[in-house]
Amino acid sequence: MKIDSIQNGIVLDHITAGKALQVYRDLKLDKLDCSVAILQNVKSNKMGKKDILKIDKDEYNLNLDVLGYIDPGITVSIIKDGETVEKKKLELPEKLVNIKKCKNPRCITSTEQEIPHIFKLTDKENRVYRCVYCEADK
Amino acid sequence: MKHLIDSTDLSVEEIDSILNLAQHIIDNKEDYSEVCKGKKLATLFFEPSTRTRLSFEAAMMELGGNVLGFSSADSSSATKGESVGDTIRVVGCYADIIAMRHPKEGAPMFGAMVSSVPIINAGDGGHNHPTQTLTDLLTIKREKGRLDNFTIGLCGDLKFGRTVHSLIKALSRYKNIKYILISPKELRVPDYIITEVFEKNNIEYREVSTMEEVMEELDIIYMTRVQKERFFNEADYVRLKDTYILDETKLKYAKKDLSILHPLPRVNEISTKVDDDPRACYFRQALNGKYVRMALIITLLENAGRE
Incomplete structure (x- = not known):
């Protein structure tokens, strides 16, 4: 199966197989009016199989925190005139703002409307994020 | 700040x-x-x-x-x-x-x-409840003259007791404090306190289920109330509630300079007969607050x- 290369846009490679749709949803790519290709279960020497997303849009500001949180192994390539001009490696973000909601019913975020949902990374090894208000983990 | x-x-x-x-x-x-x-x-x-x-x-x-x-x-x-x-x-x-x-x-x-x-x-x-924690720290400092080098027993509801969690976190920054956690298995400290406070900072701790086995080791005992509503069945509560009553008999095994702390309110976990013991600090603790x-x-x- 062959998908054409993009001239100007972003390629998200090395997505853990099966996570492409989550990335698509959480990055709100359905709101874009450009072409977006979702490739699932692509053969990979390194990963066995992987997912890939191609976004055919120039000047698109990607939320790297969302990506890093969902799958820190993703490689982000910025494409200009058919060439890769930049590769970004992701890390687990130290802070998540309005990416996840606190599920603790006793947390102030469950009743206060204007409040931003903020989580902080407290254990990098085990990927533990805690709500800054109630300290419940995600 | x-x-x-x-x-x-x-x-x-x-x-x-x-x-x-x-x-x-x-x-x-x-x-x-x-x-x-x-x-x-x-x-x-x-x-x-x-x-x-x-x-x-x-x-x-x-x-x-x-x-x-x-x-x-x-x-x-x-x-x-x-x-x-x-x-x-x-x-x-x-x-x-x-x-x-x-x-x-x-x-x-x-x-x-x-x-x-x-x-x-x-x-x-x-x-x-940080001002309770500051109260506890001031009480320990005034009673012991220091905030390091002691063995503290925390007793009762260690799972839901917010004062216990705050105190452990605050004391974890001071040196050479040994923690003995006295509670029924149903009310042990949450896992994150063990992993993110004790283990992460290489702090010595021990979990036990009776006061008697550790009483003679303690420099400080921090009592909390075992709350009936936390138990899933009445029988467990009835079985355990009297285990954590600090009375004159248990104090016979304790050090002469033990400090007994309690954030209050007390129900029955410290016998009122202990109140006149000079080691009882809980009313002085309330004043320190x-x-x-x-x-x-x-x-x-x-x-x-x-x-």
Whole structure:
């Protein structure tokens, strides 16, 4: 199966197989009016199989925190005139703002409307994020 | 430090500074009788409290300041659906500093994000109670003369007891403290305290289920109430509730200079016959709560004045 290369846009490679749709949803790519290709279960020497997303849009500001949180192994390539001009490696973000909601019913975020949902990374090894208000983990 | 939301917000230096000021106030009460003249403390208690609210109010009065506020959500605009954010913004127009208790965890932190004046967390649900922690630290310092090199037993409900979690976190920054956690298996400290406080900082701890087996080792025992509503079946509660009653018999095995602490309220976990024992510190601890809150009010108002 062959998908054409993009001239100007972003390629998200090395997505853990099966996570492409989550990335698509959480990055709100359905709101874009450009072409977006979702490739699932692509053969990979390194990963066995992987997912890939191609976004055919120039000047698109990607939320790297969302990506890093969902799958820190993703490689982000910025494409200009058919060439890769930049590769970004992701890390687990130290802070998540309005990416996840606190599920603790006793947390102030469950009743206060204007409040931003903020989580902080407290254990990098085990990927533990805690709500800054109630300290419940995600 | 602009606000006090969590005891771990404070550096060791800041804790020492507040405790030293509290001790100075105790030794020189008259010097502090007018330091907050013309200042107002708002006590916003969305949830009832006896000791904490009264000790905040007494603290501000002894500093020569004034107090306004409410003692339950029923007597505030919360009943009309006003948000915490709006309440804090409005009260900030009338008061110089706010002490706030709220049943929702993290409410004082959110209050601090929108407030123009310093916020003190006076308890947020089962989460944090930093002024109780400062009270406990001042009590340990005054009773023992130090905040390091001792063995502390924490006894009772270690799972839901917020004072226990805050105290462990605060003490974890001091050296050579050994923790003995005395509780039924149903009420052991949460896993995150074990992994993120004890193991992460290489701190020595031990979990046991009876007081008797460790009593002679302890320099401090911090008692808490075993709460009936936490048990899934009545039989377990009945079986365990009397295990954690500190009485004269158990104290026979204890050190002569043991310090017995309790955040109060007490139900039956410390026999009233222990009250006259010089090792019983819990009423002195309640008094320390007023002095530490005086020190905290002064510190936060001074910091706000510098901005």
